[in-house]
Amino acid sequence: MAVRKSVTKNKAVKPRASRGKVTMAELLLRSPLEIHGFKRGQKVKAKLIGLEKSQADFNIGGKTEGVIRGIYYTETRGFLKTLKKSETVELVVIDPETFDGHVLLSARHAARAQFWSRLTDLKKTGGTLTVCGISVNDRGVSVEVDSMSAFVPVSQLGKVASRDPEKLVGQTFLVKVLEVDPEKQRLVLSERAVSEASEIKRTQKAIKSVKEGDVFKGVVTTVTSFGVFVEIKVNKVPVEGLVHVSELSWAKVSDPREFLREGDTVEVQVLHVEDGKLALSMKQAQGDPWVEIEKKYKPEDRLKGKIVKVSNFGVFVELTPGIEGLIHMTKIPPGTALKKGQELNCYIEDVDSKSRKISLGLIVTSSKPIGYK
Known part of the structure; x- marks a missing residue:
C-alpha cells in the first residue's frame, strides 16, 4: 500500500518581534502621526506642554519636542507666562535640530502680535x-x-x-x-x-461747548518753530489750543519766536475742534484786511511801503500787515537799486480784491513817476 506524504505549502513567516529595546525607527513606523521635518524660519503650530523657569516646551508634531530657551525665552518671558497649558500658538523655527536633538523656537512674532492687539484694545x-x-x-x-x-x-x-x-x-x-x-x-x-484724569475730563467737557468762530482772549504758554500754544478760559476752565505759524498774522511770519513771547496776551478765533484739540487763529480774530480793500486804497493814492521780496519780475511791497502790492520791473527805472527791507514811495495803479492783487507804481522824483497817467 502506497503511503501518501503530506505536502506542506510554503507560508510567509512573520519576523519575530525583538525581545530587546524598541528602536526609534520602529517607534516612528508604528506611530499613527505624520512626522514632519522643519526648516529655519518656518512658522509652526505649537501646543504648550510645560513652562519652566527658563524654558518652555511645545508639541510641534515632530519626532522631537520644540523648545524656547536662552535669549529667546528671556525676550518673550512675559508673553509665555500668559499662555495656558495645551494652548496653541504660532512660533518660528530658529534651529531645526539643536545639540540635544530639540527644535529651537522663537515666540517673538506671536508676542508682538499679541502686544499690538492688546494696545489697540487699550486705546x-x-x-x-x-x-x-x-x-x-x-x-x-x-x-x-x-x-x-x-x-x-x-x-x-x-x-x-x-x-x-x-x-x-x-x-x-x-x-x-x-x-x-x-x-x-x-x-x-x-x-x-x-x-490728571479729572482735570482732563473737565477740559474735554469745556471743549465740547466751543464752536467754530468763537473768539477768546488768551495767554501764550509755549512758543515753537511751528506756532504758539495759547491758553484760553472756557466756562472758567483753562483750555490750550495751537495757533499755527500760518495763522499768526496776515503778514508773513518766518519765526514765531521773533513774533511772540510766552506770557503775551492775544486774541484768537476758533478755526475748528478735532479729537478734543483746538485749532486757533490770531489773524482771523483780527479780520481779513482784504475785506473792503477797494474802499481803503484807490487808484493814484500815494503811500509808503517796505520791500518784502525782490524777484526777477519786480518787487513786492508791504503796505500794511497782510497787504502787499507788486511794482513790476517795467515800472522801475534802469539802474535803480532796490533791496529787501528798503522803504519807498509808491502809488496805487490798480486794486483787484477778488484775486487779492494790488499793482503799484514807483515814485522816483517829485514829478510824475514812470508810467504815471
Whole structure:
C-alpha cells in the first residue's frame, strides 16, 4: 500500500518581534502621526506642554519636542507666562535640530502680535498700562512695555512729573495709549491722562461747548518753530489750543519766536475742534484786511511801503500787515537799486480784491513817476 506524504505549502513567516529595546525607527513606523521635518524660519503650530523657569516646551508634531530657551525665552518671558497649558500658538523655527536633538523656537512674532492687539484694545477702552522709564530727553520720556520701546511726549507728562522727568527713569508708572500703529511700530503714551484724569475730563467737557468762530482772549504758554500754544478760559476752565505759524498774522511770519513771547496776551478765533484739540487763529480774530480793500486804497493814492521780496519780475511791497502790492520791473527805472527791507514811495495803479492783487507804481522824483497817467 502506497503511503501518501503530506505536502506542506510554503507560508510567509512573520519576523519575530525583538525581545530587546524598541528602536526609534520602529517607534516612528508604528506611530499613527505624520512626522514632519522643519526648516529655519518656518512658522509652526505649537501646543504648550510645560513652562519652566527658563524654558518652555511645545508639541510641534515632530519626532522631537520644540523648545524656547536662552535669549529667546528671556525676550518673550512675559508673553509665555500668559499662555495656558495645551494652548496653541504660532512660533518660528530658529534651529531645526539643536545639540540635544530639540527644535529651537522663537515666540517673538506671536508676542508682538499679541502686544499690538492688546494696545489697540487699550486705546479703544481707555484702559491703563504699566511702563518703566528708560531715559529722558528734551522731547519726553522713553519707556519700556513688555520688552518693547514706547514714548511719552513732554506735553503728555502731568504737572508733577514734568517738574523732574528724570525721577521716572527706573520707575514704573501708569499711562494711557494715545497713538498705536503696528505697521510703523509707533506707540505714543500719556502719563498726564492718568495723573490728571479729572482735570482732563473737565477740559474735554469745556471743549465740547466751543464752536467754530468763537473768539477768546488768551495767554501764550509755549512758543515753537511751528506756532504758539495759547491758553484760553472756557466756562472758567483753562483750555490750550495751537495757533499755527500760518495763522499768526496776515503778514508773513518766518519765526514765531521773533513774533511772540510766552506770557503775551492775544486774541484768537476758533478755526475748528478735532479729537478734543483746538485749532486757533490770531489773524482771523483780527479780520481779513482784504475785506473792503477797494474802499481803503484807490487808484493814484500815494503811500509808503517796505520791500518784502525782490524777484526777477519786480518787487513786492508791504503796505500794511497782510497787504502787499507788486511794482513790476517795467515800472522801475534802469539802474535803480532796490533791496529787501528798503522803504519807498509808491502809488496805487490798480486794486483787484477778488484775486487779492494790488499793482503799484514807483515814485522816483517829485514829478510824475514812470508810467504815471
